[in-house]
Amino acid sequence: MMNRRDALKNLGLSLGYVIATPTILSMLQSCTAQPEKWTPLFFSEKQAYVLHNLVDLILPKTKDAPGAVDVNVPKFIDLYTSKTATDEEKEIYRTGLDAVIEELGIPNEDPITLETKKFDAILSKYLRLTKAERLAYVEQENIVFETLMKIRDQSVWAYRSSKEIGKNVLAYDPIPGQQKGCISLDKATGGKAWSL
Template sequence: MNRRDLLKGIGLTVGYAVATPSILSLLHSCTNEAKTWTPIFLSPDQGIVLTHLVDLILPTTKESPGALDVNVPEFIDLYVSKSYTNKEQAKFKKGLSSILNALSIPEEGVSALKNEDYDALLAKYLKTTKTERKAYKKGSEDFIIFNTLKGIRSTSIWAYKTSEKIGKEVLAYDPIPGVAKGCISVDEATKGKAWSL
């Protein structure tokens, strides 16, 4: 299976039906310098909020780079602008606007928000029980925020795992697989790492 077929399969399993060349160009078109990023679809405030949320969802650790190291916010912005329908784009923007409202932005602006503010928001919505989630009425602010955060989390993980840096440096990578060995442990096969291909 080549990389093109793999990305197409990954996209379809996550629920994204996009032409494979488009995904490949998106994966490689994100700028390498995160500080120079200017959102093309999102507003600057929405870009700041997305960046902080993604950084908390997939932070940098001693063992692995974080989402910001592989430009996940830039990818999400580009992916939404190129792949979502107008209706999906409007829904995503509405969700981010609801998130901005829930964050209680200080007078100084979005830049003055602290990690604790974002962390409290993520904990409030993504660490809820099934019963608490069922209490959200469809169309309510809580329902919209929960679904938007859940979507950001799943898209971030997908973008992170399909980035070249993570595929080659963090996950087990073998561009030309050798002999298939059945019935061996993951520790023996890849030292406990998942396969990137």
């Protein structure tokens, strides 16, 4: 039996410290084609449905940029987790997603459907917090909070690392030229962050 405290600590590890190696980047680029029907490698169909809807709300499509679903972030998270996570990390992730599903109250029958406002409500409850509320969830070792934080962190990392966003949304210069010190971001890139 897994220790709950250790499981939550492991779940809370963020991808912010992971360096995008060529292997990981190639996995991300393999998720760029729009599949007819995505069949998850790691997640169950219900977990994939929840992940897809959460990611779509975390990074939605705008008039200026595609959304995370448009660049296949849920598919990448599934592929990345199936290829890189340990068995213990996979079990923690599944347990966390099952806790999210339980809190959402998703019925067991097929087809799986849930109104967008339910997904938005759970994201508001756990991710739009004051510092004190966030600390309270951390102290309580709330698995739903930790899972949603992980999904948000992975989504942002995968989104920013995608070829479409890197080349067409962020400031992109494959062969950087001269260094210009002490100028504003607006002057340097038109207000866009640099692509990695």
